[in-house]
Amino acid sequence: xxxxxxxxxxxxxxxxxxxxxxxxxxxxxxxxxxxxxxxxxxxxxxxxxxxxxxxxxxxxxxxxxxxxxxxxxxxxxxxxxxxxxxxxxxxxxxxxxxxxxxxxxxxxxxxxxxxxxxxxxxxxxxxxxxxxxxxxxxxxxxxxxxxxxxxxxxxxxxxxxxxxxxxxxxxxxxxxxxxxxxxxxxxxxxxxxxxxxxxxxxxxxxxxxxxxxxxxxxxxxxxxxxxxxxxxxxxxxxxxxxxxxxxxxxxxxxxxxxxxxxxxxxxxxxxxxxxxxxxxxxxxxxxxxxxxxxxxxxxxxxxxxxxxxxx
Numbered sequence: 001x002x003x004x005x006x007x008x009x010x011x012x013x014x015x016x017x018x019x020x021x022x023x024x025x026x027x028x029x030x031x032x033x034x035x036x037x038x039x040x041x042x043x044x045x046x047x048x049x050x051x052x053x054x055x056x057x058x059x060x061x062x063x064x065x066x067x068x069x070x071x072x073x074x075x076x077x078x079x080x081x082x083x084x085x086x087x088x089x090x091x092x093x094x095x096x097x098x099x100x101x102x103x104x105x106x107x108x109x110x111x112x113x114x115x116x117x118x119x120x121x122x123x124x125x126x127x128x129x130x131x132x133x134x135x136x137x138x139x140x141x142x143x144x145x146x147x148x149x150x151x152x153x154x155x156x157x158x159x160x161x162x163x164x165x166x167x168x169x170x171x172x173x174x175x176x177x178x179x180x181x182x183x184x185x186x187x188x189x190x191x192x193x194x195x196x197x198x199x200x201x202x203x204x205x206x207x208x209x210x211x212x213x214x215x216x217x218x219x220x221x222x223x224x225x226x227x228x229x230x231x232x233x234x235x236x237x238x239x240x241x242x243x244x245x246x247x248x249x250x251x252x253x254x255x256x257x258x259x260x261x262x263x264x265x266x267x268x269x270x271x272x273x274x275x276x277x278x279x280x281x282x283x284x285x286x287x288x289x290x291x292x293x294x295x296x297x298x299x300x301x302x303x304x305x306x307x308x309x310x311x
Contacts (some may be wrong), residue, residue, distance in 0.1 A: 003053065007201060009071050011061065011103060012080035015040040016160050017118065020141040020196030021078060028204050035059040035070055038302075061099030062089075069108035075105045076114035076203045079141075083159075084130070085202045085256040085263070092133035101140035108145050115148040116199055121213055122152075123269035128262050138211065149202045150211040151195065154271050156193030157216075157290060159297040167229045168301040176238040177230075180247045183223030183239065184271040188215030191288035194280060195310075197203045201283050214280055215273035217287045222267070228290065232298040244268060 006029075013022050013034035027264055034042040035057045042056035048072050059070050061081055071077050079100055083090050100117060107115045119138050122131035141148050157164050195214060201207065220228070223239060230237055231277035238298050242250070244264055251261040273279055 001164070002029055003031060003050070005031075006007035007031045007033060007073055008076045008078060009033040009035060009057075009074040010080060011035045011059075012082065013045065013078075014038075014056075015080060016158070016162070017156065017192055017195055018080050019045065019048075019160075020158070021080065021163060021199045022054060024196040024200035025078075025203065026053055028200050030075075030203070031055070033070070033074070034058050036279050051291070056124045061095060061103055064102050064106075067102055068110055071103075071107050071112055071142075072110045074107075074110070074112050075118065077103065077112050078116045078118075078126070078199060079103050080118050082118065082120075085260045086129075087256060092129050096130075096133035097136040097140055100137040101144055104141045104144035104148065114203055115141070115145045116202060117148055117150050118195075118199075119150055119152045119211075121154045121215070121271050121273065122266070126265060126269050128265040130262055131266060148211045149207075150215060152200060152211055153190045153214040154188040154216070154273070155190070155194055156192050156195065157189045157294055159293075161192070163189075164225075164229060164294050164298060167226060168233050168298045171233060171235050171237050172301050172303075174237075176240040177226050178242040178247070179223055179226070179239050180242050180264065180267050181244045183221055183226065184243050185222045185267045186219055186272050187222065187225065188219050189247055189271040189290055190214045190216045190280075191204040191293060194285055194288055197285055198280060198283050201285070207283060208278065210278060212278045212280075212283065213273040215287070217289050219272050220290075228294070229298065232295045234303055235301075 008025050008030045014036045022032055022045050032054050036042050039056035039058045046054050081095055087195045119134050122134050138150050155163055247264045248261045251259045
């Protein structure tokens with residue numbers, strides 16, 4: 001690998017998806033500035049590249065006065081900042097919409113060539129605050145940087161995910177798994193590595209700007225996903241139907257990292273790639289199947305694993 005002399009500034013690069021994005025960009029020869037509130041979190045990414053190729057930098061989307069300085073000299077800027085639930089100052093609108101808009105404006109002001117914004121597949125009719133903030137963020141980014149690439153993944157899976165891992169862990173602790181809304185919501189889980197490749201491709205090559213919906217090769221209901229989790233972990237658990245009303249009530253007494261009322265609202269709508277949209281296929285990426293990745297990292301939740309380790 002030879003460094004190409006171009007800088008890509010990645011905001012939120014120390015998160016789950018960020019690790020894979022940074023790795024792909026490093027392999028493509030870019031020098032990467034990883035901007036995060038705590039640069040110490042980004043230091044673990046340094047082994048993904050040569051010495052000095054990956055540089056952790058302190059900063060955040062609220063620091064409007066420094067954004068232009070942070071992106072100055074960059075060939076591309078990637079925005080990965082996002083939260084699944086609100087806490088403290090980490091609010092949906094502040095990060096997904098207002099922060100994204102400030103960053104896109106700064107990138108345009110500093111003559112950045114490419115801007116990549118990670119959003120999510122959400123239904124425009126959803127009453128979820130998360131969904132509305134994502135949609136508002138996309139609109140704001142496109143207004144500020146019309147040539148931007150908007151990446152909209154479905155549920156993301158990978159070794160560090162908080163979806164398959166969460167339900168596998170839950171199945172090891174309780175005798176049932178909740179089928180929120182009857183488990184009928186459709187999802188199209190996409191591999192985190194494919195998202196990393198997609199970002200690298202639009203930065204490194206010439207693809208049409210605009211929104212890309214990123215989904216895997218399978219459309220599954222929430223119930224079918226939980227059945228896969230039980231299959232991979234070798235457990236038998238009751239799948240308990242939980243109406244949306246009951247789920248919203250239960251969310252009031254659950255920690256945010258388990259379930260929020262806003263997430264219940266999200267589950268009322270399918271999370272799949274729609275027709276007439278650009279997808280992974282337009283980026284010449286063959287989506288990775290769940291069965292080729294998930295069983296490997298859920299194996300640690302299998303009932304016989306502790307016994308094997310003791311032997």
